[in-house]
Amino acid sequence: MNLNEIPRVKTITKEAFIKSYYKPQKPVVIERFIEDWPAYSKWDLEYMRKVAGEKEVPLYDDRPVHHEDGFNEPHAKMKMSDYIDLLQKEPTKYRIFLWNILKEVPRLQEDFTYPDFGLRLMRTLPMLFFGGRDSYTFMHFDIDLANIFHFHFEGKKECILFPQSESKYLYKVPHSLITHESIDFANPDFTKWPALKQANGYKTHLNHGELLYIPEGYWHYMRYVTPGFSMSLRSIAKNPKNLFSAFYNVIVMRSYDGIMRKIQGQKWIDWKNQQAVQRTNRNVHGAIK
Template sequence: MNAIKTIPITTVDNLSKEDFVEHYLKTQRPVLIKGGWTKDWPAYKKWDINYMQSLAGDIEVPLYNNEKTEGKGKSVAIAKKMKLYDYLEILKTQPTDLRMFFFNILDNLPQLLKDFDYPDIGMKFFKRLPVMFFGGKGSNVLAHYDMDLANLVHFHFHGHKRVLLFDPSQSKYIYRVPWSVHNLEAIDMDNPDFEKYPALKNLQATEVFMEHGDALFMPSAYWHYINYLDGGFSITLRSFVKKPGTLATLLYNVIILRNFENLMRKSFGQKWVNYKEQKMVKKVNKKYRNSKINA
């Protein structure tokens, strides 16, 4: 069985604002904080799937799965819609590849705002987007980076998850699909085919195992691939990077990249998807072979 090379993430019990800024925010290094930022939150004691069910009411939510989006559909397609209560019941009782992402609690469950704080760690958080992510045991999140290029602090609750982080400098090895912010969906990141995708041999991931109350700092433009080891959920707080180059790329991603991709899919369907993916794989493989010859 093949595997991506990994190194363990730097892990601490707690971090002061000064140490976080100096050693992680300024240097853009990921770090895992084991409960030290959340143990004083009401959420630390209250947030589990049963509590979320008690608040769910009649909310209906869009769900996504691990199946590849094909044809003329948008690059991210809804698999089904379901009452939030019923979806959470599935997470409690059985494995499922159904996931929910970017669930904005301001719009859906504003009562959760009293259960957590925005930590004073030198980041100016964008308080309009406290978003949650839910997944069942066995669900995976395609390797991607956030198109808004924000610095992220990802807090996990209820259950366990595994995260692989990749520095932006490794984008050339990850088989990024053109006009997207994710890698090739055909790649199994848990058992990669090094014959078809040899550049993956050059990847080195920072491996993270998260449990209830953990906080993970993910710097801007870091790739992340996620396995839900149990049914659970997380909340992400984001802080936008104000460097001119980053702002320009953010606007390009949001205004041009995503809309162009959906337009091409709508116009040319699977032919467009196959064309751009095949061309990309050939290009990445050629660069990998040439680098080996010249090494």
């Protein structure tokens, strides 16, 4: 894969962000933007144990998609304190995904402010994500194709991004938001997945307190190099095409996929995975011709 390092700045003004990154839809890492937040000095795994230790949290791993899996349905549940014990004890594939701060631990909102980047952030959807060493998310894009501001806390996290223009090389699964689940984006097998060599994207490693801007609809793969967690704030897609795609994904695509899972079962999942390979191969061969 052709991965360029995501540009980094120490801090940035609203005007510079809009001009250099939002309007051209390019990612950026802002290294020292939240040092005045209480969260910068307070948020680590032990603090989360203190404020949310008794909460039951949804857990996800990297098992293959099954037709009986509901949309964003967790694979297991555990008390936060027990989950943090697990993170600190040994590597685990279990991750917390889309954990709503306002709903679960409202006091955490006292530790941060909504930044002014010239975009209207959805204040009801601050989400937390946790992971153990070497756990990762499948390469995916968000169903609403939102602009994402991703703040990382404790440890280090690897991030790989691709714009939607590269979808033709990524073995995208049809009627879905993910690429073929067998691909290891941290160490791809180009013999098995040759189209990836033509994909142009971005990479970076996030450290505590750093902010990654992910533009509208960007594919993203996240791997926890060490145990840690992140918070995402989001703003709805502004590009009319992306906004239409977001409505389509939520209203049509998700419903259609759910119906086909019920009708065809695992055959539907297997067909989609086969199509991901076949369609990508056709795209690549067509480009060569």
